[in-house]
Amino acid sequence: MGSGQGNKEGACYFFLYRMGRGRPSVKLIRRFCLECMGGSQLLVRNCSTGECPVWPFRMGKNPNRAGIGDATRLNKLQKTLVSGGFPS
Numbered sequence: 001m002g003s004g005q006g007n008k009e010g011a012c013y014f015f016l017y018r019m020g021r022g023r024p025s026v027k028l029i030r031r032f033c034l035e036c037m038g039g040s041q042l043l044v045r046n047c048s049t050g051e052c053p054v055w056p057f058r059m060g061k062n063p064n065r066a067g068i069g070d071a072t073r074l075n076k077l078q079k080t081l082v083s084g085g086f087p088s
Contacts, residue, residue, distance in 0.1 A: 013028055013031065013032045014028075026060050026061060026062050027060055029054045029057040029058065030059065030060035032054065033047065033054065
């Protein structure tokens with residue numbers, strides 16, 4: 001892994017969250033992963049560092065929320081209900 005030193009001031013990205021206060025956002029994790037891989041989006045995508053605790057979140061998305069709030073599906077359902085139909 002890269003240096004993982006954190007933001008431009010050198011502070012660790014995860015310092016505020018170490019004592020169990022809050023959770024880092026997936027966007028913060030994405031920044032960490034980009035720094036770890038020298039700024040390469042391709043290397044982040046192809047990262048094989050499975051022992052890294054933030055690996056599942058490296059793409060800036062929370063895999064535990066997959067399919068929740070799917071805008072396309074919700075818009076289709078709303079149009080169906082507005083037109084007086086029933087969802088299929």
